[in-house]
Amino acid sequence: MFVHQRQGSLEVICGPMFSGKSEELIRRIKRAIIAKQKVQVFKPALDDRYDVSAVASHSQRKHEAIAVKDTTELLRHLDPDTQVVALDEAQFLDESLIPIIEDLANRGVRVIAGGLDQDSNGEPFGIMPILLAKADYVTKLQAICMVCGALASRTQRMVHTGGQVLVGAAEAYEARCRHCHEVPHPTGDRLLEDLTQGS
Numbered sequence: 001m002f003v004h005q006r007q008g009s010l011e012v013i014c015g016p017m018f019s020g021k022s023e024e025l026i027r028r029i030k031r032a033i034i035a036k037q038k039v040q041v042f043k044p045a046l047d048d049r050y051d052v053s054a055v056a057s058h059s060q061r062k063h064e065a066i067a068v069k070d071t072t073e074l075l076r077h078l079d080p081d082t083q084v085v086a087l088d089e090a091q092f093l094d095e096s097l098i099p100i101i102e103d104l105a106n107r108g109v110r111v112i113a114g115g116l117d118q119d120s121n122g123e124p125f126g127i128m129p130i131l132l133a134k135a136d137y138v139t140k141l142q143a144i145c146m147v148c149g150a151l152a153s154r155t156q157r158m159v160h161t162g163g164q165v166l167v168g169a170a171e172a173y174e175a176r177c178r179h180c181h182e183v184p185h186p187t188g189d190r191l192l193e194d195l196t197q198g199s
């Protein structure tokens with residue numbers, strides 16, 4: 001029996017900084033181009049670290065991208081015949097992107113979104129938890145802990161500045177394992193303390 005394979009899906013690539021999310025996104029983009037698919041690549045304009053108009057990895061791998069400030073701008077650039085939509089740094093994009101991504105995937109578009117699942121406090125970052133919940137495929141990558149060399153699933157902010165958003169690279173962040181990661185106010189630990197004191 002012939003089974004029609006539908007193409008639309010949402011793939012999410014997550015993990016801490018330096019875990020290879022951008023490299024993996026670029027790898028998938030290049031393969032889709034080899035497969036002669038129409039690919040459009042987007043990134044938030046906020047992230048101007050290495051290149052304003054390219055997805056760029058810490059290892060200097062790059063692929064040209066359209067920098068957008070929000071979902072409205074992304075929609076303005078989206079071509080109706082695009083088969084693959086790739087987004088980097090999805091944690092910086094706004095919530096109105098979620099129904100757009102769902103709609104694209106339902107219409108047969110392959111959407112690939114890379115982003116930080118956790119901020120430097122180890123808390124869910126922006127729209128990433130929603131994307132992870134809605135994804136068909138999830139790839140969670142790990143970096144190398146800069147303190148002990150173990151696998152790292154967290155990001156340590158090395159500069160003292162408040163706020164969830166601070167665009168930067170190795171001058172401001174390090175990959176860390178759970179053990180070596182330090183949080184200024186560890187919500188989880190406090191909760192556990194409260195629970196054990198109460199019992």
Ligand SMILES: Nc1ncnc2c1ncn2[C@@H]1O[C@H](COP(=O)(O)OP(=O)(O)O)[C@@H](O)[C@H]1O
Nearest residue numbers: 017018019020021022023057058059143144175
């Ligand atoms: N602590 C680290 N662990 C792993 N890779 C690192 C680390 N520090 C620097 N790198 C470099 O970062 C590259 C991954 O960069 P990138 O794809 O931009 O990651 P991400 O998008 O997850 O931040 C690695 O191939 C390696 O060259």
Ligand SMILES: Cc1cn([C@H]2C[C@H](O)[C@@H](COP(=O)(O)O)O2)c(=O)[nH]c1=O
Nearest residue numbers: 016017018119120155164165166167168
């Ligand atoms: C942990 C953390 C990171 N950021 C910023 C720093 C970078 O500009 C990007 C992450 O880039 P990468 O491709 O994953 O290396 O996000 C931030 O604003 N807040 C944070 O807590």
Ligand SMILES: [Zn+2]
Nearest residue numbers: 145148177180
């Ligand atoms: Zn460690």
